[in-house]
Amino acid sequence: MRMKVFVFVLAVSVGAWQCEGSEHGHENQIFPLRMKTGSGGHYIPEVSCQSWRVGVEAHNVVEWKTVPADCEGYVGNYMLGKQYRSDSKTVCHEAFSYAKTLNITSRDIWVFDVDETTLSNLPYYAHHGFGVEPYNATTSDEWVEVGEAPALPESLKLYKKLLSLGIKIVFLTGRPLNQKAVTVTNLKIAGYHKWEKLILKDTSIYHGKTAVTYKSSERKKVEKEGYKIIGNIGDQWSDILGTNTGQRTFKLPDPMYYIS
Amino acid sequence: MRMKVFVFVLAVSVGAWQCEGSEHGHENQIFPLRMKTGSGGHYIPEVSCQSWRVGVEAHNVVEWKTVPADCEGYVGNYMLGKQYRSDSKTVCHEAFSYAKTLNITSRDIWVFDVDETTLSNLPYYAHHGFGVEPYNATTSDEWVEVGEAPALPESLKLYKKLLSLGIKIVFLTGRPLNQKAVTVTNLKIAGYHKWEKLILKDTSIYHGKTAVTYKSSERKKVEKEGYKIIGNIGDQWSDILGTNTGQRTFKLPDPMYYIS
Structure with missing residues (x-):
């Protein structure tokens, strides 16, 4: 609230x-x-x-x-404004339309990125120039540690609908392992109560690696365990490029930052 | 004119x-x-x-x-309106900014798709509901046969700038081989006077194949000849997905039709 x-x-x-459709000239x-x-x-x-x-x-x-x-x-x-919500809704609508066409098995998973996909950091970015200011690890981590990032409403709806189809959810985030506790708490506060895995970044393994490398590698591990990635959604192209990207990928809007 | x-x-x-930024509510x-x-x-x-x-x-x-x-x-x-032109300009600007960073050799090529990338069929689509009407091969072919599709102005500028950097141009189009003569004429009328190759679709080979398959296969042939695809621009995702896509790809806007 x-x-x-x-x-x-x-x-x-x-x-x-x-x-964007404003009448103000x-x-x-x-x-x-x-x-x-x-x-x-x-x-x-x-x-x-x-x-x-x-x-x-x-x-x-x-x-x-x-x-x-x-x-x-x-x-x-x-x-x-309205456009971000509408754009997100369209992506989630396409994702669910696709999911409904599938015959789901117990090994089918859908990968969700966390920041700007599952949880919104807009309250933070609104105070930091909406992406105009360079990334600041200190203030950004402080915000994450509060653990009160709200859910992206269209993503939360999609998450619930995918669960209702019997699809398992894997959260795969570039957040470091030491933010696991606060991320779990935040996900639950925001309305995400169930997941198969929550994968955070082991910086001792992936230090200096790109997000594409890290996420591809972790998705590969998941597939080796016998899961099938039927869908993959993120706000960054690095969430959905690389290898083991999943049967279909979805790009949520994010004009605030870019992660390689 | x-x-x-x-x-x-x-x-x-x-x-x-x-x-889109109109003041009309x-x-x-x-x-x-x-x-x-x-x-x-x-x-x-x-x-x-x-x-x-x-x-x-x-x-x-x-x-x-x-x-x-x-x-x-x-x-x-x-x-x-202004948005299509501006969106095209931004894509072409990014493409040229990238090209300028490269050390060009005589084997470097840039692949251009033709329709809605090099030549505009907007005069045709404007009479056919801007993509609301289903594709009509008869009227569409009649329009192509006129051979007066105008250049996309931002693409033509990019083409000229790439040539000035010493990059060779390959046109790769889903138009069938029997439209080769009219395509050559049209390209010249529109202001495109120089190219390394113009590849049209041999429908006896690619009948029933997707554009992704056809274009990947033809790009592979070009690479086997010793060329290096340093850039690839098209208005369809099928122009830039698949294999041998090139070192970097660029997606021009096209909300009028989708080709698999």
Whole structure:
């Protein structure tokens, strides 16, 4: 409940921007996208920041460190408005439509990433420029340690529906092993009560490895145990690329950060 | 020139919708997205059709036959407005930024798909519901045979810039071999004057095969000849999935049709 009030206050504080389909005109605000300097055009954030965001989702824009500074308002509006929820809903809808077509066995699992897939760190990012600020391990870990990240509502619905089909859930996260207790607590508070495995990153094994390598390796281990990955959902391309990706993959929106 | 006038007339005929960042309010127009019936919400096309489009670009929405009927207006507006151009520009910008980092050799090639990547069939689709109508081989072939599909302006710019870096171009298209002459003519009229290879589909070999199979197989042949595919750009996921995909791939927007 505290989180709901918090997000509501944030939504109000963002001000006039309501959502991408807003009636408030932005066309007179010149808000150039930095990576596009030199091309001589005049940019409208609604258009060029949206192009950047869609470029991220389609994996054309890769290896970026922070959100372009001029897109902070756009990304904040997106995350707090209707579009993020609608985009997430569409992905989860496609995922469930696919799951319903399958004949489920007791060895079938669905892999969920945690951050921005299962749990939302939006309350944190809303205080840190929606991805414009460089990643800060100290403040980020402090936020995780609070253990009150809310569920992503569309993901929680999908999770429940997949469970109802008899599919087992595996959470596979880049969070380190020493955040296991708080992650378990947070998942339960957020409404996730049942899972087959919760895999956190053993940094003694995967130190310096990419997320693609770590996640591929852990998925392979799971498959060697006899499980079949019928679905795999994450907000990062590194969640769904590499090997042992699963029978079908789903990319949830995330314009706030990029993990290789 | 005829095409420009044609597109202009269409743009005007679409009416009040100007672009996705339009100041015209759509929030009172209830315009439910068909694949979302039963979830009980009220839908705004600007939001839910955008979610569908982004779902297509991120390869979450797959194997679709036609654009959802209720998104015809949205897709038409998108294709004729600023967003399609801006989205294409962002992809081509990322592609060229990547290409500039490479040390080019005489064996380096970049694969371009043709339709909706190199040449635009928007004048045709604008008369056929922007993808709402099922594919019609007869009228579609008639349009191709005219040989006047305009260049996609951002793709043409990218093509010229890649050539200037010394990169060779290979066009790889699902168009059948018997459309070779008209395709050559059309490419030249549109401003594409130089290429290493133009590969069309030999339907006697690839009849009944998917585009992923056909394109992977042809890319493999090209690599066996000693070329290195340093980049690969297409509007369909089937252009950039499979094997021998190239060192990096780029997905141009296309909300009008899906090819497996």
